[in-house]
Amino acid sequence: MPKAIRSVNDFVIKFANVNGSGSASANEMFARAVMRMGVPIATRNIFPSNIQGLPTWFEVRVSEKGWPGRRGGCDLMVAMNPQTWDKDIASIDPGGYLFYDSSKPMPESKFRSDVNVVGMPLTEICNRTYKDPRQRQLFKNIIYVGALSALFDIERATVEKLVREQYGSKQQLLESNIKALNLGYAYAKEHLAGLCNLKVAKSGAVGNRILIAGNDAAALGCVYGGATVAAWYPITPSTSVAEAFAKWCRKFRVDPETKRHRFAIVQAEDEISAIGVVIGAGWNGARAFTATSGPGISLMQEFLGLAYFAEIPAVIFDVQRGGPSTGMPTRTQQADILLCAYASHGDTKHVLLFPEDPRELFEMAALSFDLAERLQTPIFVMEDLDIGMNDWLCEPFQWDDSRVYDRGKLMTAAELEAGKTFGRYLDVDGDAIPYRTLPGTHPSKGAYFTRGTSRDRFAKYSEDGAVYVDNMQRLLRKFETAKSLVPAPVLRRAREPARYGVIYFGSTSAPMAEALVSLEQAGLHLDTLRIRAFPFRDEVADFITAYDQVFVVEQNRDAQLRSLLVNECAIDPARLISVLHYDGTPVTARFITAAISERLQIRAKEAAE
Amino acid sequence: MTYLPKPKFHHPALPKNALGFTHRDYEGSISTLCAGCGHDSISAAVIQACFELNLQPHRLAKLSGIGCSSKTPDYFLGQSHGFNSVHGRMPSVLTGANLANRELIYLGVSGDGDSASIGLGQFMHCVRRGVNMLYITENNGVYGLTKGQFSATADRGSRSKAGGINNDSPLDLVGLALLIGATFVARSFSGDKTQLVPLIMAGLSHNGPAFIDVISPCVAFNNHPGSTKSFEYVREHNEAVNRLDFMDPRQPITVDYEPGTTAEVTLHDGSKLRLAKLHADYDPHDRIAAMTYMQQRASAGELVTGLIYMEPEARDMHATLNTVDVPLNGLSEKQLCPGSAALEKVNASLR
Structure with a gap:
C-alpha cells in the first residue's frame, strides 16, 4: 500500500x-x-x-x-x-x-x-x-x-x-x-x-475573483456591448449563451416604467435563419448576434459570404465542440478555426477573437460589436466548450462608464444634406472602410441597393472584371486595417533567454501557465505568445521568426492554427512544431509539459550527436 | 428590357400626391427583365400603390432573395434602401431588419423558386412569427434565370416549354399562408393592375404578416399552351371573389353600390377598404371558410383571386416580443448598458 x-x-x-x-x-x-x-x-x-x-x-x-x-x-x-x-x-x-x-x-x-x-x-x-x-x-x-x-x-x-x-x-x-x-x-x-x-484550510487565495461559466459571461458582455437583437437555434454547447442573454436582459433591459423590452430574442427555425436575422438587423443598424457551434457555422456559410462581401456587421459566438459531423457534441475542442477564418465560398477572410476565460470573453463579447460596426463585417468570438460550459474562477468583470460604443462609419442625414459624397463602397479615408447609411436616413439621398453580386464603388450592379477586382482588393486592405483594431497577442518572456517559443490560444491558456512552471523547473525555458485574434498582427510573425522553433499548442487534430499561421504569415512550416490534444477533454498541464519536454529532449539529443 | 433610360426631367404637369411626389419619385432603375415580363407589371403596381398611399419612399425598405422576381426591387422605389440577399433567405433578413427598426415599412419580394422551394421554411416561419410586412411572391411556376425548369408551384400535368410534364403536386402558397397564420392573404394576377394596386396598398397598410401571391407569367419560359401559368390560361381561369377599393378618407364616396354587395373594412392606421363582393356569400374574415373555399375552387380548376382573408385587428412580432415603441437601432448606451455599478453587483453575486 x-x-x-x-x-x-x-x-x-x-x-x-x-x-x-x-x-x-x-x-x-x-x-x-x-x-x-x-x-x-x-x-x-x-x-x-x-x-x-x-x-x-x-x-x-x-x-x-x-x-x-x-x-x-x-x-x-x-x-x-x-x-x-x-x-x-x-x-x-x-x-x-x-x-x-x-x-x-x-x-x-x-x-x-x-x-x-x-x-x-x-x-x-x-x-x-x-x-x-x-x-x-x-x-x-x-x-x-x-x-x-x-x-x-x-x-x-x-x-x-x-x-x-x-x-x-x-x-x-x-x-x-x-x-x-x-x-x-x-x-x-x-x-x-x-x-x-x-x-481544505481557510485561505485568502481566491481574493476578489468570481466564479462564472463562459456562456454566461458572453451573454453579459452582449448586454454591456449594446446588443439588442439575438437570433439563435438550440445547439449544445451554445444554447446557454442565448438563455443567459435572456436572463441578463430581463434584469437589465426592461424599461422600468413601461416594462417593455429593449431587446428582441428570436429562436429561429435553424441556424441559417438565425444568421439571416442577425444580418438583417445589422444592416438596419441594430447590434445583433447569434450563438452556435460547428454544425451551425457549417449551415451559415452562404450568409457569411454575403455579410463579408456586402459588408454587414454581425457577431457570431462559436462555442466549439468535437467535430466533424455531430462528433462529440458535449466535449471540448478548438477545431473550427479554419472553418470560421475562411467561411463561405469564394475568397473570404473573417475576424476571429480567442478569449482565454470568461472574464476575457465578457470583454471580447462587448468589443466584438464595436469591431463589427467599425469594420462592417462578421466577427467570430471563438469560445471553446471548456470555457463556455464550465464555471471558471476568474478576475472580476470591469466596465469603464465613460466608454462610448463605436458605431463605425455611419453617414448621417445632416452630412447627406450638406452634400457629402456617398459611395457605399467608396474608400474615402484610406483605411478601406467605406461609409454606410441606414435605411430611412434621408428622404432623397443616401439610399442604396445592398447585394451579394458584384457592384461598383457607388453600389451600382457591375460584372466588369476591373470593378470586381477593385472591390476585392479593398476588402483585403480592410482586413489589413482590422489588424490594428483587434486585441494584440500577449507575450511572456522566460526568465532566461529562450531558443524555443510557444504559441497557444483560448482555453489552453489555463494549463499553459502551469506547464511553463514545470518546464522551467526542468530547465526548459520558453517564451510564449498567446494569440487573441485573427488577422494576426505583425508581432505574431516577428515572434515566430525570433526562435529556432515554435511550438503551437492546439486542441484539434489537424493543427488548424498552425495552418493559418503558415498561410497568412508566409512562415516556413518547419519552424512550427505542433502539440495537439483533441480527445474531447481539456488539455492538461501534464500533457503539455510532457509533449514539449519530450520533443526538446529529442532536439538536444540530435544536437549532441 | 429597354436600353433607353427615361430622362430625369420631370414634366411640371405630372400629377403629385399629397406629399408632393410624382410617380417618377417612386421609380427605380431600368428593368433588366425580358420585355413583357409579368414582374414588370408588378413593379409598376408597387410604384402606383406607394404613390397613391402617399408613402415617403425612404421610410420603406425592400428586401428580396435571388431570382428574376428578386431582382425587381431594384426597378422601383429608388429612394428606398434595398437588400437583394440570399436565395430563399429573404424572410430571415427581413425579420432582422424589422426587429432593428419597427418604424419602417417592409416589403419582401420573392418568387416561387425562392419561397416555395429553397426558402419554403423561411417563408413559413417568417409568417408564423407575425413579422409586420407585405410579402409578395411573383409566381410564374418556373425557374427563369436558369432557363425553364419547373418550380414547386407548377401544377401537376402542366407542360414545360421543352415539352416535359410536371408530375409533382404543386405547393399552394396562399393555402400555406392561411394555414400558418398570415393575417392578410390575397392572390392576384400581374395582368390585372386594377385588382393588384389596391391589394398592395392594403397589404402595405396592414399591421402584421400580409401576403400576396401574384401569378406573373414568364414570357420566355412559361407562356405556352399546356402551361397553367400563361397569360391566356390565367385569364381564362381567374375567379375574382371580390374587388378592393382603397378609400382615401378625404375623398367623398361617389359611386353607389347595390346594398349588400359591398363591405367596408377599417385598417389599423384609419384608412378604409371597400370590398365589392363578387361572390355574395364569400366572407374574407373567416379563415377556416377561406381555406375550405380555396380547396373547393382549386379542385374545380379555378384560380381564386382577390382579398382572400384579412384580420383587421392583427398583432405583429413586436407586440409578441413586447419591445419598446422606439426602434431598437436608435437606443443609446444609456438605455442599453447597465454600467459599472451594476457590474460590481453582478461580481458580488458570483463570489
Whole structure:
C-alpha cells in the first residue's frame, strides 16, 4: 500500500454520477463551498449528450496556487455510478481515496489495494430518513456533500450558508436540505474521522475573483456591448449563451416604467435563419448576434459570404465542440478555426477573437460589436466548450462608464444634406472602410441597393472584371486595417533567454501557465505568445521568426492554427512544431509539459550527436 | 428590357400626391427583365400603390432573395434602401431588419423558386412569427434565370416549354399562408393592375404578416399552351371573389353600390377598404371558410383571386416580443448598458 496522499488545498476530487440524478447542483455547491473557504477551484463538467441515465462526471481541482486548468489524475473519487465503477476506480491515483455508498456489500475484487476506501451507507441513511423515492435520490447528493465537508474540514456553516442562499425563498426545501446536509456531516464526523488526509484550510487565495461559466459571461458582455437583437437555434454547447442573454436582459433591459423590452430574442427555425436575422438587423443598424457551434457555422456559410462581401456587421459566438459531423457534441475542442477564418465560398477572410476565460470573453463579447460596426463585417468570438460550459474562477468583470460604443462609419442625414459624397463602397479615408447609411436616413439621398453580386464603388450592379477586382482588393486592405483594431497577442518572456517559443490560444491558456512552471523547473525555458485574434498582427510573425522553433499548442487534430499561421504569415512550416490534444477533454498541464519536454529532449539529443 | 433610360426631367404637369411626389419619385432603375415580363407589371403596381398611399419612399425598405422576381426591387422605389440577399433567405433578413427598426415599412419580394422551394421554411416561419410586412411572391411556376425548369408551384400535368410534364403536386402558397397564420392573404394576377394596386396598398397598410401571391407569367419560359401559368390560361381561369377599393378618407364616396354587395373594412392606421363582393356569400374574415373555399375552387380548376382573408385587428412580432415603441437601432448606451455599478453587483453575486 503506497502512502495515503496527504494534501492541504491541492488535490483533485472527481464525482462520478448518473445524468439526471440531481447531482449537478449538489456537486457545484461543494465546489463553491471550497471557494468560500478562500481556496481557488477549477471545475470541469464532463457530461454526455443525454438527459437522463448516462454517466456524467464533475471534477473539482482544489488549488491554493489558483491553477485554472485541469491537472489530470484524481485524488479522491466519489463513485456514485455503478455503470462506470471499474473505470472510475482505475482512474484514482495510487494512494488516493475512494468514497462510495457502502449500503450493499461489495466483493473485495471490486476495490484496489492501493486506494484508501471511505465507505458510507448513503442509500441506507436515505431510505431510513425519506419515504419518497425522488427525495431519497436527491437528498443522497446533499448528504454526501455534508459528509465530504466534514472529511475535508470545510466549515459546516459555510456550506449551510450556501444552502440558505440557494433555497432561501423556499422554506420547505431549505429545511429539508439543511437536514440532509447535517445528517451527512454528523455521520462523517462520527464514523469517518481520520480516514481522509486531503484537507481544505481557510485561505485568502481566491481574493476578489468570481466564479462564472463562459456562456454566461458572453451573454453579459452582449448586454454591456449594446446588443439588442439575438437570433439563435438550440445547439449544445451554445444554447446557454442565448438563455443567459435572456436572463441578463430581463434584469437589465426592461424599461422600468413601461416594462417593455429593449431587446428582441428570436429562436429561429435553424441556424441559417438565425444568421439571416442577425444580418438583417445589422444592416438596419441594430447590434445583433447569434450563438452556435460547428454544425451551425457549417449551415451559415452562404450568409457569411454575403455579410463579408456586402459588408454587414454581425457577431457570431462559436462555442466549439468535437467535430466533424455531430462528433462529440458535449466535449471540448478548438477545431473550427479554419472553418470560421475562411467561411463561405469564394475568397473570404473573417475576424476571429480567442478569449482565454470568461472574464476575457465578457470583454471580447462587448468589443466584438464595436469591431463589427467599425469594420462592417462578421466577427467570430471563438469560445471553446471548456470555457463556455464550465464555471471558471476568474478576475472580476470591469466596465469603464465613460466608454462610448463605436458605431463605425455611419453617414448621417445632416452630412447627406450638406452634400457629402456617398459611395457605399467608396474608400474615402484610406483605411478601406467605406461609409454606410441606414435605411430611412434621408428622404432623397443616401439610399442604396445592398447585394451579394458584384457592384461598383457607388453600389451600382457591375460584372466588369476591373470593378470586381477593385472591390476585392479593398476588402483585403480592410482586413489589413482590422489588424490594428483587434486585441494584440500577449507575450511572456522566460526568465532566461529562450531558443524555443510557444504559441497557444483560448482555453489552453489555463494549463499553459502551469506547464511553463514545470518546464522551467526542468530547465526548459520558453517564451510564449498567446494569440487573441485573427488577422494576426505583425508581432505574431516577428515572434515566430525570433526562435529556432515554435511550438503551437492546439486542441484539434489537424493543427488548424498552425495552418493559418503558415498561410497568412508566409512562415516556413518547419519552424512550427505542433502539440495537439483533441480527445474531447481539456488539455492538461501534464500533457503539455510532457509533449514539449519530450520533443526538446529529442532536439538536444540530435544536437549532441 | 429597354436600353433607353427615361430622362430625369420631370414634366411640371405630372400629377403629385399629397406629399408632393410624382410617380417618377417612386421609380427605380431600368428593368433588366425580358420585355413583357409579368414582374414588370408588378413593379409598376408597387410604384402606383406607394404613390397613391402617399408613402415617403425612404421610410420603406425592400428586401428580396435571388431570382428574376428578386431582382425587381431594384426597378422601383429608388429612394428606398434595398437588400437583394440570399436565395430563399429573404424572410430571415427581413425579420432582422424589422426587429432593428419597427418604424419602417417592409416589403419582401420573392418568387416561387425562392419561397416555395429553397426558402419554403423561411417563408413559413417568417409568417408564423407575425413579422409586420407585405410579402409578395411573383409566381410564374418556373425557374427563369436558369432557363425553364419547373418550380414547386407548377401544377401537376402542366407542360414545360421543352415539352416535359410536371408530375409533382404543386405547393399552394396562399393555402400555406392561411394555414400558418398570415393575417392578410390575397392572390392576384400581374395582368390585372386594377385588382393588384389596391391589394398592395392594403397589404402595405396592414399591421402584421400580409401576403400576396401574384401569378406573373414568364414570357420566355412559361407562356405556352399546356402551361397553367400563361397569360391566356390565367385569364381564362381567374375567379375574382371580390374587388378592393382603397378609400382615401378625404375623398367623398361617389359611386353607389347595390346594398349588400359591398363591405367596408377599417385598417389599423384609419384608412378604409371597400370590398365589392363578387361572390355574395364569400366572407374574407373567416379563415377556416377561406381555406375550405380555396380547396373547393382549386379542385374545380379555378384560380381564386382577390382579398382572400384579412384580420383587421392583427398583432405583429413586436407586440409578441413586447419591445419598446422606439426602434431598437436608435437606443443609446444609456438605455442599453447597465454600467459599472451594476457590474460590481453582478461580481458580488458570483463570489
